[in-house]
Amino acid sequence: KNEVEQSPQNLTAQEGEFITINCSYSVGISALHWLQQHPGGGIVSLFMLSSGKKKHGRLIATINIQEKHSSLHITASHPRDSAVYICAVHLGGGADGLTFGKGTHLIIQP
Amino acid sequence: EAGVTQFPSHSVIEKGQTVTLRCDPISGHDNLYWYRRVMGKEIKFLLHFVKESKQDESGMPNNRFLAERTGGTYSTLKVQPAELEDSGVYFCASSPGWGRWGALSPYEQYFGPGTRLTVT
Numbered sequence: 001k002n003e004v005e006q007s008p009q010n011l012t013a014q015e016g017e018f019i020t021i022n023c024s025y026s027v028g029i030s031a032l033h034w035l036q037q038h039p040g041g042g043i044v045s046l047f048m049l050s051s052g053k054k055k056h057g058r059l060i061a062t063i064n065i066q067e068k069h070s071s072l073h074i075t076a077s078h079p080r081d082s083a084v085y086i087c088a089v090h091l092g093g094g095a096d097g098l099t100f101g102k103g104t105h106l107i108i109q110p
Numbered sequence: 111e112a113g114v115t116q117f118p119s120h121s122v123i124e125k126g127q128t129v130t131l132r133c134d135p136i137s138g139h140d141n142l143y144w145y146r147r148v149m150g151k152e153i154k155f156l157l158h159f160v161k162e163s164k165q166d167e168s169g170m171p172n173n174r175f176l177a178e179r180t181g182g183t184y185s186t187l188k189v190q191p192a193e194l195e196d197s198g199v200y201f202c203a204s205s206p207g208w209g210r211w212g213a214l215s216p217y218e219q220y221f222g223p224g225t226r227l228t229v230t
Contacts, residue, residue: 042224096166097166
């Protein structure tokens with residue numbers, strides 16, 4: 001069993017829908033990252049968080065340390081949001097290498 | 111400011127050959143990481159440099175993999191001899207580290223575009 005589990009693995013939605021991607025982890029962490037990878041593109045860091053909530057544009061990330069759970073929300077989704085969204089955690093200190101989930105493949109249809 | 115760059119973008123080699131991947135981190139970043147994604151699996155950590163020193167190489171699969179970071183700048187990852195199971199996408203990432211002036215988030219990692227390695 002992977003230490004970082006994401007759900008759903010695949011998600012197809014219509015433009016404008018509110019999207020939620022979940023990430024659960026099984027051990028204590030120092031921080032959690034949400035990453036985005038477009039088809040054929042590189043990996044971009046969206047958020048790094050260790051508590052509470054962060055917002056950037058239409059993206060919102062939340063984390064509940066006690067429940068070992070994080071969510072990534074996309075409001076007013078758009079076809080350009082179609083990408084793989086990856087949850088990754090620091091199991092040790094913040095400088096340590098990341099442990100990744102398998103990713104959620106999101107498709108937003110016009 | 112230039113991002114993390116990797117070379118080559120794609121390499122196709124035969125089993126038993128040697129391949130060297132290169133990563134140039136963002137200038138001034140002390141931390142450099144190598145990761146790999148094998149098809150159908152999640153991205154896995156390989157190793158972590160702090161400047162020129164290997165901080166953690168617990169993810170290196172075996173002694174066919176050798177990583178170096180010359181003078182704490184660019185890094186190379188050599189696979190010798192390559193096996194079929196080494197095929198995948200190799201990502202490099204860097205982060206500033208504590209003490210870096212202006213580093214709002216010293217441990218936020220910036221990823222390179224990856225090198226797709228195909229061993230036939």
